[in-house]
Amino acid sequence: MTTWGLLIETTVGSGEYKRPAGSVITHVDGSRDDALRELETRARSYEPQHPMNPQRRRLFRTTDGYDLIVDGQWTSFLTRFTVAELLADSDPPAPAPEPEPADAAPKPTEGEIPRYPDGVPVLPSWLGRDDLP
Numbered sequence: 693m694t695t696w697g698l699l700i701e702t703t704v705g706s707g708e709y710k711r712p713a714g715s716v717i718t719h720v721d722g723s724r725d726d727a728l729r730e731l732e733t734r735a736r737s738y739e740p741q742h743p744m745n746p747q748r749r750r751l752f753r754t755t756d757g758y759d760l761i762v763d764g765q766w767t768s769f770l771t772r773f774t775v776a777e778l779l780a781d782s783d784p785p786a787p788a789p790e791p792e793p794a795d796a797a798p799k800p801t802e803g804e805i806p807r808y809p810d811g812v813p814v815l816p817s818w819l820g821r822d823d824l825p
Contacts, residue, residue, distance in 0.1 A: 695778040696720045696727035699757075702740060702771040710769075719778065727775045731757055735773040742769045 701714040717734060720727040735751060735758040743764025752759045757774040806814040 693721050694723070696722075696724065697776050697778050698727065698731050698734065699774040699776055700738075700771065701774070703742060703769040706742060717773075724775065724777075728757070731773050731775050735760055735771075738771060738773075740769060740771050743767070 748763040
């Protein structure tokens with residue numbers, strides 16, 4: 693399965709100190725269309741830090757994502773949302789633990805006899821259990 697990175701590049705700072713800053717919003721496993729749908733949802737709901745008093749907000753679809761232009765009283769600010777295929781990661785997140793099947797034996801607490809969800813003991817008496825006659 694392909695992993696897609698949802699990237700954001702936005703204008704930070706103000707005046708002469710405006711500059712772009714980028715980061716990864718999240719990763720999406722699946723198709724490129726799945727990633728673009730998630731990216732559109734995030735782009736539509738994104739509230740940029742600048743401008744403080746937005747006058748106009750425009751969202752454009754591009755080949756690889758979306759551009760959000762927010763006009764302020766004196767200047768405009770651009771936020772670019774991009775979907776990109778993840779090819780390599782030097783520090784990938786740990787894999788999520790596999791969910792246990794519903795019929796798996798629960799882990800007992802100390803002194804408790806392990807039982808299946810229906811109440812049947814996991815170990816029969818002939819396998820070393822001493823709680824049965």
